[in-house]
Amino acid sequence: MNRPSQTMLDPAADAALLLRRIGFAILALVLPLASLISRRAAVILVPIGVVLLVIAALIEAPRWFGANLKGSLTSRPGLILLGLVGWAVLSLVWSPFTGSASDKAANLFLAIGLGFSGAAALPERMRASNLNLAALGTGLASILAIGLLLTETLGPSGARATDAAGSVERGVSVILIMSWPALAWLLSRERGLTALGLALVVGVLAVTRYEDGEAAAMLFGAIAFGVVAANRRFGARLVAAVTASLIMLAPLLPFLLLPFLRLVPNAFSTVALGLDIWADIISTRPIQLITGHGLDTVLRGRITGVLPLEAPTTILFETWYELGLVGASTAALALYFAIRAAGHMPGALAAGGVAAYVTAFSLAALGFASFQTWWLMTLTAVALLFTAIARGQYRTERPVAPLTRRPKAPVVPSVQ
Known part of the structure; x- marks a missing residue:
């Protein structure tokens, strides 16, 4: 008598699946919600989520994890990014603020x-049930953010309300950048109406943050999304070339823009003053244009009076002032290859990935967050979400049925 076959239980595999689900849920579901409540949510949650993913990979396939990590670090984009971090660490030698610069370098290295x-640590094939958490987390956080903003508008003012408002504003920033992988996932699954609803809610949130440039950054990201969606390869190359060129040609911006801004001094007086300071630094310190002044010299320079308070806050100025030509060219190459790699992702992920890079770059160029730890951790989470979603796409296609029927083979009678 044959007994029915029973599935062998593997406690280690079950534990790995559970840890992976919890870790990914922290990044996709908990992070956008918690960012509305705590200002340091990303700093705490992203390392916890990644550690759980790594533990799951070590339990399930340690050799596979090691091979993936080695391959990523030795790839061309990986080596360029490591070169950028290495130069940033080396700049500590000539930075006058070694203590704070070391903390900044450690945060960059950690991210x-x-x-x-x-x-x-992410598996080669991600489950759709896990990836659905990206859209769910962004959608719930968006609705909660709108409710909190309405409560903040109608509620009393005070120190406690001000602190809560700061958390909500930072949480809205996290939601905006995390909306791109969520929209890309929904579009890749042909959930157009759901993606449209999420895009409308995110658009409302972006309008509430127009003063910090996040609405403009999301608009630039939407334009990049449309360009790549129209022509994936050409669009990704165009966007990569434009962003890398902006970094490399940044020292020319003060000399190119100042003559035009001086024609309307009242409208752009602050911007013109910042560009004037930048042009003076380039003219009087040509040697530092190559090596930079060292990591964290922009922020500390404003505090100590070495730099005027009106100095530009854009990442373009910070990169050239702190890391010089070597750091700027390395950063431009890293961003160029990152955008090109995003353009090779399947389907809507290419447009969503490029849009996320453009949004993050635009925010940094407009002076938002730059190298703050919570923002670096948020960008790390977004990159992991895109990687996971890319590994959750269909790997095979159904064969196309022929339009014409093939004639049946004649039946040959068998000889008895």
Whole structure:
């Protein structure tokens, strides 16, 4: 008598699946919601989520994880990014603020290390049930953010309300950048109406943050999304070339824009003053244009009076002032290859990935967050979400049925 076959239980595999689901849920579901409540949510949650993903990978396939991590670090984009971090660390030698610069370098190294480790820990085939959490988390957080903003508008003012408002504003920033992988996932699953509803809610949130440039950054991201959706390869190359060129040609901006801004001094007086300071720094310190002044010299320079308070806050100025030509060219190459790699992702992920890069770059160029730890961790989470969604796409296509029927083979009678 044959007994029915029973599925063998593997406690280690079950534990790995559970840890992976919890880790991914922290990044996709908990992070956008918690960012509305705590200002340091990303700093705490992203490392926890990545550690759980790494533990799951070590339990399930440690050799596979090691091979993935090694391959990512030795790839061309990986080596360029490591070169950028290495130059930033080397700039500590001539930075006058070694203590704070060391903390900044450690945060940058931690964010990149978490990104590489998390991407290597993700399985080759992600389950759709896990990836649905990206859209669910962004959607719930968006609705909650709108409710909190309405409560903030109608509620009393005070120190406690001000602190809560700061958390909500930072949480809205997290939701905006995390909306791109959520929209890309919905579009890749042909859930157009759901994606449209999420886009409308995110658009409303972006309008509430127009003063910090986030509405403009989301608009630039939407334009990049449309360009790549129209022509994936050409669009990705165009966007990559434009962003990399902006970084490399940034020292020319003060000399190119100042003559035009001086024609309307009242409208752009602050911008013109910042560009004037930048032009004076380039003219009087040509040697530092190559090496930079060292990491964290922009922020500390404003505090100590070395730099005027009106100095530009854009990442373009900070990169050239702190890391010089070497750091700027390395950063431009890293961003160029990152956008090109995003353009090779399947379907709507290419447009969503490029749009996320453009949004993050635009925010940094407009002076938002730049190298703050919570923003670096948020960008790490977004990169991991895109990597996971890319590995959750269909790998095979159904064969196309022929339009014409093939004639049946004649039946040959068998000889008895």
